[in-house]
Amino acid sequence: MGxxxxxxxxxxxxxxxxxxxxxxxxxxxxxTKGSRIQGNxxxxxxxxxxxxxxPELLDEQ
Amino acid sequence: xxxxxxxxSNLLYCQEGDLIGLRADPRDPEWFFPPYNTKTDQFETAYxxxxxxxxxxxxxxxxxxxxxxxxxxKHFLNLEGSQWAVFRKNIRKFPLRNRGALxxxxxxxxxxxxxxxxxxxxxxxxxxxxxxxxxxxxxFEGENRWGLFIGGKLVGINIFDENEMFVNYRYCINAxxxxxxxxxxxxxxxxxxxxxxxxxxxxxGSLGSDTLYNFKTKLNPERxxxxxxxxxxxxxxxE
Numbered sequence: 145m146g147x148x149x150x151x152x153x154x155x156x157x158x159x160x161x162x163x164x165x166x167x168x169x170x171x172x173x174x175x176t177k178g179s180r181i182q183g184n185x186x187x188x189x190x191x192x193x194x195x196x197x198x199p200e201l202l203d204e205q
Numbered sequence: 206x207x208x209x210x211x212x213x214s215n216l217l218y219c220q221e222g223d224l225i226g227l228r229a230d231p232r233d234p235e236w237f238f239p240p241y242n243t244k245t246d247q248f249e250t251a252y253x254x255x256x257x258x259x260x261x262x263x264x265x266x267x268x269x270x271x272x273x274x275x276x277x278x279k280h281f282l283n284l285e286g287s288q289w290a291v292f293r294k295n296i297r298k299f300p301l302r303n304r305g306a307l308x309x310x311x312x313x314x315x316x317x318x319x320x321x322x323x324x325x326x327x328x329x330x331x332x333x334x335x336x337x338x339x340x341x342x343x344x345f346e347g348e349n350r351w352g353l354f355i356g357g358k359l360v361g362i363n364i365f366d367e368n369e370m371f372v373n374y375r376y377c378i379n380a381x382x383x384x385x386x387x388x389x390x391x392x393x394x395x396x397x398x399x400x401x402x403x404x405x406x407x408x409x410g411s412l413g414s415d416t417l418y419n420f421k422t423k424l425n426p427e428r429x430x431x432x433x434x435x436x437x438x439x440x441x442x443x444e
Contacts, residue, residue, distance in 0.1 A: 152336075154329060154337065155326055160322055160341055160345070
């Protein structure tokens with residue numbers, strides 16, 4: 145790469161806290177929610193936006 | 206570029222004469238992307254600009270910034286042919302070597318903070334991170350964050366945003382596990398969400414890393430663009 149870079153630096157708890165605060169998520173154990181999707185090649189997909197998906201792919205959990 | 210990226214990178218809309226565009230700092234003469242000239246109805250590159258668009262060309266004041274790898278998600282669906290042999294082998298190795306229920310799912314806005322924080326800090330440890338503040342915002346507040354879990358433990362996060370033309374694959378934050386990087390990319394490209402969006406994927410550049418360049422090249426990009434920065438006024442363009 146010949147061009148310039150934007151500013152760079154590390155990631156620390158202090159920086160994270162300054163940028164986004166220290167939130168305590170209240171999601172479930174995985175921090176996710178939603179419907180399982182079937183018919184994919186991996187068989188591991190879930191989404192929390194079922195309205196965006198083809199209804200044929202959805203299977204209520 | 207996307208509206209989410211503009212917001213999370215703290216870019217500001219600025220106007221200067223006939224030019225309208227984005228700047229990281231309104232006091233800085235440098236535009237972040239080519240500004241739009243309302244008089245000529247064109248995007249201009251004859252000014253200091255951090256990053257040109259895919260379609261912008263070289264000029265006397267341009268300097269190579271990075272590549273931009275463009276992928277067609279459909280190419281990842283069957284992985285047939287010798288060009289996919291190594292990738293195919295590697296993504297099969299990951300679940301074989303890592304026992305436990307594998308789940309890839311979208312992280313909700315109230316996802317637990319600590320697993321993401323732990324993963325992000327560990328992943329960033331030995332890396333030079335560009336735009337670390339934007340990365341932190343995307344990691345904790347991104348609208349499209351998908352996590353890979355093994356036995357309930359978060360081991361990787363794919364983060365993307367989108368514009369009219371592309372889904373932009375922003376970040377792949379992952380634990381140090383062999384072949385996880387490949388597996389996360391595979392999960393990203395064959396995800397039904399991506400198929401529904403029906404767009405090509407802009408996977409960014411290589412940030413000067415030969416390793417990253419080789420990794421992205423092996424994923425058989427549809428196109429690789431060269432992106433340029435632009436320096437001081439190019440008078441030849443203005444004549």
